[in-house]
Amino acid sequence: MPVITYREAIRHALAEELERDANVVVMGEEVGQFHGAYKVTEGLLAKFGPNRIVDTPISEAGFIGLGIGASMLGVRPVMELMFWSFYSVAFDQILNNAANVRYMSGGQIHCPIVIRGPANGGTNVGATHSHTPENVLANHPGVKVVVPATAADAKGLLKSAIRDNDPVFFLENTILYGEKGEVPEGEHLVPLGLADVKREGKDLTIVTYGRSVLHSLAAASVLEQEHDISAEVVDLRTIRPLDIDTVLKSVAKTHRVLIVEEQKPFASVGSQLAYMIQREAFDELDAPIHRLATVDAPAIYSPPVEVEQLPNPQRVLQAALEVLA
Amino acid sequence: MPASLAETRLISPPGDKQFFAPHFPRPSVTKKTSTSAEPAGAAPAQREDFSRAPVNARLTADAKIELFRQMVRIRRFEERSLRAYQAKKIGGFLHLYIGQEAVAVGCCSLMGPHDHVITAYRDHGHAIAVGMDTKPLMAELYGKATGCSKGKGGSMHYFAPDKNFWGGHGIVGGQIPLGTGLAYALKYQGKKGAAMAFMGDGAVNQGAVHEAYNLASLWNLPVVFVIENNGYSMGTSQARSSAGELAKRAAGYDMEWGQCQGHDVYEVRAMMDHFLTKARDQQRPSTVEIDTYRYRGHSVADPDNTYRTKSEIEEYRRTKDPIQLFQGKLIAEGVLTEAAAARIDEAARAESELSAEFAEASPFPTPADIQSDVYWDSDNPSERKSKGRLFFD
Numbered sequence: 001m002p003v004i005t006y007r008e009a010i011r012h013a014l015a016e017e018l019e020r021d022a023n024v025v026v027m028g029e030e031v032g033q034f035h036g037a038y039k040v041t042e043g044l045l046a047k048f049g050p051n052r053i054v055d056t057p058i059s060e061a062g063f064i065g066l067g068i069g070a071s072m073l074g075v076r077p078v079m080e081l082m083f084w085s086f087y088s089v090a091f092d093q094i095l096n097n098a099a100n101v102r103y104m105s106g107g108q109i110h111c112p113i114v115i116r117g118p119a120n121g122g123t124n125v126g127a128t129h130s131h132t133p134e135n136v137l138a139n140h141p142g143v144k145v146v147v148p149a150t151a152a153d154a155k156g157l158l159k160s161a162i163r164d165n166d167p168v169f170f171l172e173n174t175i176l177y178g179e180k181g182e183v184p185e186g187e188h189l190v191p192l193g194l195a196d197v198k199r200e201g202k203d204l205t206i207v208t209y210g211r212s213v214l215h216s217l218a219a220a221s222v223l224e225q226e227h228d229i230s231a232e233v234v235d236l237r238t239i240r241p242l243d244i245d246t247v248l249k250s251v252a253k254t255h256r257v258l259i260v261e262e263q264k265p266f267a268s269v270g271s272q273l274a275y276m277i278q279r280e281a282f283d284e285l286d287a288p289i290h291r292l293a294t295v296d297a298p299a300i301y302s303p304p305v306e307v308e309q310l311p312n313p314q315r316v317l318q319a320a321l322e323v324l325a
Numbered sequence: 326m327p328a329s330l331a332e333t334r335l336i337s338p339p340g341d342k343q344f345f346a347p348h349f350p351r352p353s354v355t356k357k358t359s360t361s362a363e364p365a366g367a368a369p370a371q372r373e374d375f376s377r378a379p380v381n382a383r384l385t386a387d388a389k390i391e392l393f394r395q396m397v398r399i400r401r402f403e404e405r406s407l408r409a410y411q412a413k414k415i416g417g418f419l420h421l422y423i424g425q426e427a428v429a430v431g432c433c434s435l436m437g438p439h440d441h442v443i444t445a446y447r448d449h450g451h452a453i454a455v456g457m458d459t460k461p462l463m464a465e466l467y468g469k470a471t472g473c474s475k476g477k478g479g480s481m482h483y484f485a486p487d488k489n490f491w492g493g494h495g496i497v498g499g500q501i502p503l504g505t506g507l508a509y510a511l512k513y514q515g516k517k518g519a520a521m522a523f524m525g526d527g528a529v530n531q532g533a534v535h536e537a538y539n540l541a542s543l544w545n546l547p548v549v550f551v552i553e554n555n556g557y558s559m560g561t562s563q564a565r566s567s568a569g570e571l572a573k574r575a576a577g578y579d580m581e582w583g584q585c586q587g588h589d590v591y592e593v594r595a596m597m598d599h600f601l602t603k604a605r606d607q608q609r610p611s612t613v614e615i616d617t618y619r620y621r622g623h624s625v626a627d628p629d630n631t632y633r634t635k636s637e638i639e640e641y642r643r644t645k646d647p648i649q650l651f652q653g654k655l656i657a658e659g660v661l662t663e664a665a666a667a668r669i670d671e672a673a674r675a676e677s678e679l680s681a682e683f684a685e686a687s688p689f690p691t692p693a694d695i696q697s698d699v700y701w702d703s704d705n706p707s708e709r710k711s712k713g714r715l716f717f718d
Contacts, residue, residue, distance in 0.1 A: 025513065051513070057543065062502050062536025069443075069506020072491060075513055092499045092533065105484035105492070106475035107698035141699050141716070160710065165701035193713025241702075241713030272717065 001184055006148075007177040009155035010040050010116075014078060016187075017162040018048050021076060024162060027054040027067055028080025028117075037082045038118065038177055060086050064115065065093035068167075071113040072101065078162055084119030084171055085131040098167040099142040114161045116170035119147075120211060120262060121299045121310050123174055130299035132262050135269045137169045138240040144168040144192055145239040149213035151181035153237055156190030164192060173211045193241035197250065201232035204320055205250040207273055208260040209236040212311045216260050219316035229324060239269055247273065248281050255286040258323050260311050265293040292319040375591035376654065380435070380598035386660045392434055392590055393655055393666070396426040396648050397673045399450045402459050405677035406449070406466055406480075410625055414685070415466045419480050422450035424620040427647035428553050429454040431593030432521055435601055436489065439511060439518025443491040443504040445525055446481035447553075447619075455490040457483065463680035469687035476690045477698060497558075498524060498531030501550065505537040508548035512608060519547040519604035521597075526614075527558025529571045535578075541610035542578040549600045550575070550612040553587065559623040560632040572614035580610055587617035588645040591654070618645065 004012070018024050026041060026048075032055040035042035045053040056063040060081065067077035081087060087094055094115065101109050121130035138145045144166055148154040154172065161168035198213055199220050206216045213235045220231040232250050236243065251257055257277055259270040270291045277289055295309045308315075375381060384392075403421045410419045422429065425447075433442060433454035444451045452462055457473060465472030466480055473483055483493040491507060494500035504522025511518045528534055529552060541548050558566050575582035581603070585596040593615060600611040618641045622629035655661035696716055702709040703716075 057539060059536040059539060061533045062505070062540050065499070065502020065533060065537065066506035066509055066540055069491070069503035070510040070513065071506070072486070072503070073441075073507055073510035073514070075506075075510045092496050093502060096496055096499060097494070097503060101484075101492070102701065103698050104474055104478040104482040105486070105698075106473065106477050107704055108474075108484055108486050109491070110701045112701075144700075144711070164711065165705075192711040193715075195713075238711075238713060241711055241715045242717075243713040245713075276717075 001182040003180050004151055004183050005177065006151045006154050006172075006179045006181065007038065007040050009151035009181075009183050010158055010172065011042065011044070012183075013155045013158035013162070014041065014044060015047065017078075017159055018044070018052055021162075023074060023076040024078060025052055025054060025070075025075055026078050026080065027056055027063060029056055029058055029082050031055060031080050036080070038174060040177070041080065060090040061093055064090040065097065067113050068093055068098045068101075068111055071111045072109050076112050076162060078114045078116060081115060081117035083129050084117050084133055085129045087131075087133055094169070095137070095140050095143075099140040102142060102166075110165050111167045112165045114158070114168045114170055116158070117172060118174040118177075119171040120173040120175060121294065122211070122306060124301055124303045124306055126301045127298035132171075132264075132294075134171055134239050135263055135267060135272075138269065142166065144241065145171065146192060146237065147171045147210040147239060148237060149176070149210055149235055151179065152183045152188065153190055153196070153235075155183050156188045157192065157237060160189050160192050168192070171210070176211055179214070190237070193238045193243055195243035195246035196235045196237055197232060197246065198235045199231070199233040201230035201254065203229050203254055204231045204256045204258060204323060205247070205254045206231055206233045206258045206260055206316070206320065207236065207247050208233065209239065209269070210262055212260045212262050215311050215313050215316050218313035219320060222313070222317055223320055227321070229320070231320060244276055244280070247277065251277055251281045252284050255284055256323050257285070257289045258316075258320050259289065259291040260316055260319070261291070261293050262311055263293050265291065265296050268293055287323055290319055290323045292316055373592070375589060375595045376658070378591065378595035378598070380594050381591045389655055389658075389660050390665075390669070392430055393648070393651055393661065394669050394673070395430045395434075395454055396590065396651065397670055398459070398676060399426045399430070399453045400648055401670070401673040401677040402453060402462070402680065403449060405681050406463065407621070407625055409463070409466065409681055409684075415480070416468060417479050418446070418624040418626065419466070420447040420624050421619065421621040422447055424641070424647070425553060425555060425587065425617040426450055427590040427593055427651065428551075428587045428615050428617050431590040432551060432597050435594060435597055437518060437605075439516040440601065441489040441491060441507045441511070441518065441520045442523070443500050443507060443520065444493065444523035445497065445500055445528065446493070446495050447525065448481065448483050448493040451523065452483040452485065452490060452493070455485060455488045457485050457488060457490065459676055459680040460683040463677075464684040464687050467684040467687070468689060469684055470690040470694065471683070471687040475694065475698065498528040498534045500524070501528065501534045501537040504550075505541050505546060505548055508541065508546040508604075508610070509544070511547055512545075517605050519549060519601050521549050521551055521601070523551045523553060525558065526552055526554040526556065526563055526571055527561070527566065528552070529574060530567060535574075538575060538578040538580065538612070542580045545608045546610055547604035547608050548610045549597065549604055550610065552612065552614040553617055554614050555617050555619045557619075557623070557632065560627070562632065570614070572612050575612035580612055582612045582614070584614045584616070587615035588647040588650055590647060590651050
């Protein structure tokens, strides 16, 4: 199986879907001539031309809204946000128009748009560029929210997202762009809303997604080697729709839960997960559900300190030991 | 057929190729409080006869009567919905179009098969003008399952994609990028058509509008931005909210722009025909500002006496009522008689009454309906590709 980067996996997904469906258009700031601010779209302009790979001005409310309008007429735009942090200037378009138009029209209109880009901290760019809005987005019925952790998932999920008939918000990670992984050759689709057990275990369930999956896997290795603890790592992959069944199945096996997320803790994805697990698997729990999130403050700039603000393998390890204490 | 003065005016002035010259000396931005003191040059008697513009001259008598009928239908629908609101049959907001009928009717009467419309929350007139049936429109106001959005959208959220009508949007200016996207889609798909993106005068100060202007002009998109200037953004007059002339802001985006009087359906059609043609044929956007007036408050629940006077409303109604004026013109043209106009009015009243009866007799949606029409996936379970839980109760 070929080993490619997360970035290449996304690029391959875009290229394959552009090839497959003439309605697919890639649009965003610097996606064409500049090859993408993070080089995700590199080479696509040369292959597909300026009608399919569209450079936009720095104008998120305008071009995201334009994409939503175009999607109502059957275009399938894949919009790049250079950072998901910039969603705030397009909030009305994303969460009033895209999220609600189907409902408010009594189901007459659908909006097959994908908005993708990185949403993460850890790159020392300060609070304005480090937002992780998956909880905010997923709070809006009508939208789907995807946060892939690996190259294979990034490719398979993005292809599914582009074919989906609802608005899909696809949250990548700048730190993961260079991470390599095996990606199946040929048509590779991962359905939205299907979690993946990235590591099997019997003593503890770590529920996580995005880059925190990598930290959790690293911590799980140490748990096994140094503490003789077998941790199961469940990667949600999609936040909404949510594969809660896979989570509950794991909880029934391990009876202990740690949630790891690169979110601020208040009303986070983890908050929702903890509610659902206690509600639906109360009798399975041998310990309170624990959660490791980003330390609750705006993202700090200072490089060595930001590492400590976010989940990292050491913090995951400590939190896991607390659950098992 | 003599060349219309309107035609010659549509030719841009020498040395200024970009911009459509305003038709008339414009009253100051305080015009809404001085409607009786317009410059002499703008007095109706000396103004262009837009019935001679080609787009109007080729109208059959029946087509002219149809324009009149549509305006009357809107007026009577709105009046009936107001009574229903006062009777507490309708919740939330009700933004009435009374006084502005010639704008939506004039613009939408020019629609071809690939022309599209999107507007803000004062959307009843556009909905009727694109051909939506008034029964589901009224039922929507009543919050009934037979409403055009199944009782899920309400007054501000009418949609009819089968009639190229894309809403009905609640946030001021938020629909303008969407309308620009409709134009983008037309161009991308190689369809010869145009989008009309309507907004009120209050919307021109929203950033999303300016972002859309820029994209439309930069990418040569077939969209006409239509500012329905009724003089007040809610209770704030144009003079207190907007610097400069509204349509003229388009010039900063290298876009043609125009202004016209919105009480004359012929004039609306003459100007819009020019800009729609330009959009369809040359893929160029434009911004038009159509002066109009609403007789009722911003929403009927809002007070209407803190920011304008009754006499101002009465003056407009007396001198510029779009329906009265057009009725007078059609009678003068020999197209319509008083008796025929009365019959049209009677039919419109009856239609609005029937729409209210239909709404009254219709069932409400049930709590079980709350979660349908949220996701394409959940509404089409047999074709659903995604897994997992979509709702979180």
